[in-house]
Amino acid sequence: MSGRERILGRVRRALADVPADDAPYATAVPRDYLREHGERTTGRTVELLAENLADYRALVHRSTEAELPALVARLLAGRGAREVLVPPGLPVEWLAATDAVRVPDRATDTAHRLDRVDSVVTGCALAIAETGTLVLDGSPDQGRRRITLIPDHHVCVVRVPGQVVASVPEAFERLDPVRPLTWISGPSATSDIELDRVEGVHGPRTLEVVLLG
Amino acid sequence: MSGTYLGMPAFPVAAHEAVRDTTLRGNLRHATHTIRAKRAAAVAEVSDWAELREAGRRIKDHTLRHLDTYLEQLEESVTAAGGTVHWAADAAEANRIVTGLVRETDESEVVKVKSMATQEIGLNKALEDAGIRAYETDLAELIVQLGRDRPSHILVPAIHRNRGEIRDIFRAEMGAWGRPAPEGLTDTPAELAEAARLHLREKFLRARVGISGANFMVAETGTLVVVESEGNGRMCLTLPRTLISVAGIEKVVPTWRDLEVFLQTLPRSSTAERMNPYTSTWTGTTDEDGPETFHLVLLDNGRTDTLADQVGRQALRCIRCSACLNVCPVYERAGGHAYGSVYPGPIGAILSPQLRGTASEIDASLPYASSLCGACYEVCPVAIDIPEVLVHLRERVVQGGEATLGGNKVLLKPARGHAVERAAMRAARWAFARPGALRTGQRLASRTRRLHPRTLPGPGRAWTGTRDLPAVPAEPFRDWWQRTSGGKDGAE
Numbered sequence: 001m002s003g004r005e006r007i008l009g010r011v012r013r014a015l016a017d018v019p020a021d022d023a024p025y026a027t028a029v030p031r032d033y034l035r036e037h038g039e040r041t042t043g044r045t046v047e048l049l050a051e052n053l054a055d056y057r058a059l060v061h062r063s064t065e066a067e068l069p070a071l072v073a074r075l076l077a078g079r080g081a082r083e084v085l086v087p088p089g090l091p092v093e094w095l096a097a098t099d100a101v102r103v104p105d106r107a108t109d110t111a112h113r114l115d116r117v118d119s120v121v122t123g124c125a126l127a128i129a130e131t132g133t134l135v136l137d138g139s140p141d142q143g144r145r146r147i148t149l150i151p152d153h154h155v156c157v158v159r160v161p162g163q164v165v166a167s168v169p170e171a172f173e174r175l176d177p178v179r180p181l182t183w184i185s186g187p188s189a190t191s192d193i194e195l196d197r198v199e200g201v202h203g204p205r206t207l208e209v210v211l212l213g
Numbered sequence: 214m215s216g217t218y219l220g221m222p223a224f225p226v227a228a229h230e231a232v233r234d235t236t237l238r239g240n241l242r243h244a245t246h247t248i249r250a251k252r253a254a255a256v257a258e259v260s261d262w263a264e265l266r267e268a269g270r271r272i273k274d275h276t277l278r279h280l281d282t283y284l285e286q287l288e289e290s291v292t293a294a295g296g297t298v299h300w301a302a303d304a305a306e307a308n309r310i311v312t313g314l315v316r317e318t319d320e321s322e323v324v325k326v327k328s329m330a331t332q333e334i335g336l337n338k339a340l341e342d343a344g345i346r347a348y349e350t351d352l353a354e355l356i357v358q359l360g361r362d363r364p365s366h367i368l369v370p371a372i373h374r375n376r377g378e379i380r381d382i383f384r385a386e387m388g389a390w391g392r393p394a395p396e397g398l399t400d401t402p403a404e405l406a407e408a409a410r411l412h413l414r415e416k417f418l419r420a421r422v423g424i425s426g427a428n429f430m431v432a433e434t435g436t437l438v439v440v441e442s443e444g445n446g447r448m449c450l451t452l453p454r455t456l457i458s459v460a461g462i463e464k465v466v467p468t469w470r471d472l473e474v475f476l477q478t479l480p481r482s483s484t485a486e487r488m489n490p491y492t493s494t495w496t497g498t499t500d501e502d503g504p505e506t507f508h509l510v511l512l513d514n515g516r517t518d519t520l521a522d523q524v525g526r527q528a529l530r531c532i533r534c535s536a537c538l539n540v541c542p543v544y545e546r547a548g549g550h551a552y553g554s555v556y557p558g559p560i561g562a563i564l565s566p567q568l569r570g571t572a573s574e575i576d577a578s579l580p581y582a583s584s585l586c587g588a589c590y591e592v593c594p595v596a597i598d599i600p601e602v603l604v605h606l607r608e609r610v611v612q613g614g615e616a617t618l619g620g621n622k623v624l625l626k627p628a629r630g631h632a633v634e635r636a637a638m639r640a641a642r643w644a645f646a647r648p649g650a651l652r653t654g655q656r657l658a659s660r661t662r663r664l665h666p667r668t669l670p671g672p673g674r675a676w677t678g679t680r681d682l683p684a685v686p687a688e689p690f691r692d693w694w695q696r697t698s699g700g701k702d703g704a705e
Contacts, residue, residue, distance in 0.1 A: 002300065003299070003300035003301055003302050003306055003513075004288075004300040006300075006302050006513075006620065007284075007300050007302055007462065007511070007513045007517065008281050008284065008285070009620075010302075010513065010517035010518075010520075010521075010620040011280045011281045011284070011462075011517050011520065012281050013517075013521070013620070014517050014518075014520040014521035014526075014617065015278060015279075015280065015281070015520065017523055018278045018279075022278055022279070023275070025275060025467055025468075028271055028274075028275040029268060029271045029272050029275060029471075030264070030267060030268055030271060031268060032261075032264050032268075033261040033264035033265045033268055033474070034260070034261045034264075037258075037259060037260060037261070038260075052487060056486075056487075056490070107501040110418075111417070111418040111419075111452050112418050112419075115414070115418055128488075130487070131487040131488035132487060132488065133488045138499065138502055144451075144501070144502040144503075145447065145450075145451040145493075145502055145503055146451050146452060146502075146503075149444060149447050149448065149451065150418075168473050168476050168477050168488075169470075169473040171473075172469060172470055172472060172473040172476075173470075177431065177434040177436045177469045177494065177496055178294075178434070178496050179496075179499075180451075180493070180494065180495045180496070180499050180502060180503060181492075181493070181494040181495075182447065182491065182492075182493055183476075183488065183491065183492035183493075183494075184490065184491060185486070185487070185488040185489065185490050185491075186490055187490070188442065188443050188444035188490050188491065189442050189443070189490045190352050190406055190442050190443045191248075191368075191369065191442065191484050192351070192352040192353035192356070192369050192371060192443075193352070193376055193379060193402040193405055193406070194240070194243060194244050194247065194372075194375060194376060194402070195244040195245070195247045195248045195369055195372065195539075196247060196402060197484070197486075198402040198403050198406050199403075200403065200406060200407070200410075201352065201406050201409065201410055201442070201443035201444055201445070202350075202410055202413065202414070202417070202443050202444035202445045202447075202448055203443070203444025203447060203490070203491060204444075
């Protein structure tokens with residue numbers, strides 16, 4: 001007998017007490033938890049996002065479309081970035097003012113090559129205000145998962161208020177599970193030493209978020 | 214489960230050693246108290262915690278009650294998304310499957326994301342025996358691996374180590390595994406984290422095979438979820454060409470939407486954060502992004518035996534947050550190693566004896582590793598009534614009875630160690646069924662009360678070692694009641 005048949009057989013025998021008319025999924029799970037915690041104006045939701053991002057040590061900036069190229073240039077220069085990774089669909093004007101060398105997101109580059117790149121600039125799929133979370137889904141303005149992982153400096157642009165949702169349930173409603181998703185809440189961190197949080201382990205140690213609107 | 218812990222002494226013996234270790238007690242006290250207050254604050258932030266907890270409980274219960282259906286659906290979705298599903302009835306089968314899959318890649322090393330399932334089956338040892346080196350990449354797992362130690366906490370396996378000990382381990386051991394610790398490494402947590410970053414980076418960048426567990430698996434979409442903090446998970450899940458995930462069959466949830474509950478309750482319960490730094494979800498493979506080959510190994514290893522127990526099956530709701538460890542007064546003092554399993558603390562005390570059976574000394578003693586204070590139940594984000602299961606398992610140990618082991622129904626014999634207890638209970642039953650004998654006995658006890666010892670001899674000595682025997686009253690209650698008409702006569 002295969003492992004599959006053995007396990008499924010054991011499961012069925014173990015569940016002999018469950019009646020055939022056991023409550024179906026739709027009625028078995030109550031959904032009376034909140035869709036959103038509290039009522040806020042759109043502006044207040046964006047403020048909450050900024051507060052929660054900052055609370056987990058992301059550096060938050062605000063910008064208009066017109067100011068963005070100069071801001072991105074300043075952020076990259078501030079880190080002394082010589083090279084910057086660029087997802088294929090990133091609006092070209094975002095990097096119009098920087099003189100950092102653009103490294104395109106290519107499948108053929110090795111991880112070692114990416115390890116020599118200083119920074120990466122991306123958009124995002126959405127941001128969650130209540131938790132201070134950015135979600136990337138690999139769309140053309142975000143690129144492959146690894147490009148936001150290996151460089152030590154990640155600049156992520158969030159269009160506000162359009163890309164901001166209030167809560168985790170609202171995020172799941174909007175996201176496509178078929179895409180590989182990366183949820184980012186602040187720079188990488190660990191609680192492994194005495195259960196105290198320390199920022200900066202394997203992922204980017206500096207996360208800068210630009211709220212664009 | 215893994216052979217690592219075979220021959221473990223019973224919990225009281227192991228705990229006795231641990232409570233005398235003042236460094237260990239200091240480390241545990243510091244860490245658990247730090248996280249307790251933070252967790253309470255993180256939970257208080259969401260006004261609908263009770264509703265989220267109930268929804269989580271109901272999702273897990275419903276899934277468990279229809280586990281066969283959801284496992285088949287999961288297999289179908291993962292396969293459709295480009296993954297390959299394997300089924301492992303026990304640890305040996307899982308290790309054989311994973312070892313075989315790594316061999317197919319011709320690689321001799323793998324990078325690992327922290328995973329309870331692979332700890333449970335002792336995968337690292339199995340890989341080592343096959344000539345494959347497994348690198349743990351979670352900071353705490355790295356500390357445990359470098360220190361040739363055992364994990365003592367679900368979330369923070371090196372919780373028993375303080376920063377000074379961690380620095381010493383890094384200095385002494387990193388060189389043998391790869392890049393040595395930086396010169397002049399101090400014990401500040403930020404420097405220790407940096408040392409781990411440098412040590413592991415070369416391993417991540419060259420890794421061809423990654424091994425992970427999964428926090429959740431979505432049946433409807435075939436999506437797997439890994440929740441982490443450091444970015445080591447993302448490294449292992451996206452840089453290698455081959456990804457092998459080993460997950461217990463109870464990790465499945467029916468729908469994508471179900472995650473909206475657990476991604477609110479898990480981070481707040483485990484690290485006391487609104488959201489953990491990184492969560493990765495993937496559905497099979499994606500062209501030119503991440504691994505080209507994805508294998509999912511579904512692990513039973515005692516879970517179906519646990520499922521067969523109508524009281525005990527609620528332990529399978531566990532999402533491994535470790536909140537119950539952090540609030541447990543017994544865990545805080547005894548530490549994780551005394552539980553003799555990768556699952557320590559209250560959840561371990563109900564999970565290990567169900568996954569492994571209660572035949573060994575350690576497993577038979579685990580249901581007693583609790584004062585039944587109930588703090589674990591209160592903080593559990595999926596409302597596992599741990600005290601209820603503990604009492605249920607105590608019954609099983611003492612009285613024996615029906616249980617399922619390795620998929621077969623077995624009749625357990627009553628434990629030998631409890632013969633005195635059983636004899637005492639039989640004597641009590643005999644006396645209570647015979648009022649005359651009871652009355653005579655009580656009067657005799659009252660009259661001889663000045664002669665009673667303060668402590669018990671023989672096997673009772675352990676009990677009276679820390680408390681006095683209750684004093685017998687001068688007059689039995691029933692005699693007093695009759696003499697005074699229930700106190701109405703006002704007589705003394």
